[in-house]
């Protein structure tokens with residue numbers, strides 16, 4: 001029983017699915033992290049695989065870019081393939097000044113400018129939140145615990161700040177899931193940072209809204225691929241390959257939540 005966008009048969013997907021945006025990142029995760037991975041869907045080049053990790057069945061399916069795209073794949077997996085939990089393995093632009101390229105953000109909530117999510121329930125500003133148990137398990141696996149991650153003092157010199165910490169720090173906090181990649185809204189970005197937003201990406205809020213609607217579970221774990229307020233970014237090849245820590249946290253969350 002294929003759906004319009006997934007060619008797999010019932011039972012082909014595991015209840016737990018890792019979901020990167022990029023189909024080539026999905027293929028790399030399947031080939032380098034999962035055991036005995038087999039291709040279960042390739043409609044539109046959106047590759048889906050099922051294998052095992054530490055003896056537990058796990059699938060990986062790309063979402064494509066943006067809330068409409070991830071909403072289609074998440075809905076079809078939850079509604080027609082028995083999927084219970086989806087963890088997005090994304091990239092994101094760092095907004096908060098203490099973030100560095102290579103850091104990881106566990107998105108406990110996702111603000112959005114998307115009307116699909118914002119207007120989901122008439123007259124209500126829908127709150128797009130991750131599943132608590134997955135968030136807590138991912139944070140525990142990262143050693144972040146449930147306390148706010150330590151930030152460098154505001155008056156520390158920038159170079160000193162960078163020397164005192166390693167790339168690959170993990171933070172738990174809000175992201176903005178925007179419909180606009182090439183955004184020209186400096187005031188909006190400044191206000192989002194003032195309100196504690198860590199990073200910008202394009203899918204988490206849509207995934208959380210679909211999970212809420214379908215009564216399922218979801219989380220987004222994003223690796224910082226570029227910095228909005230500093231001239232630093234990864235190439236497309238690096239964005240395809242930089243997922244190790246996020247995948248490890250996602251798999252730990254599936255195992256321990």
Ligand SMILES: O=P(O)(O)O[C@H]1O[C@H](CO)[C@@H](O)[C@H]1O
Nearest residue numbers: 020021022065090091201202
């Ligand atoms: O790397 P992925 O997971 O696709 O995530 C980010 O990258 C894309 C934009 O380049 C958007 O999908 C954004 O959310």
Ligand SMILES: O=c1cc[nH]c(=O)[nH]1
Nearest residue numbers: 091092093200201202
């Ligand atoms: O949506 C995104 C993803 C990565 N980097 C950005 O600046 N925006």
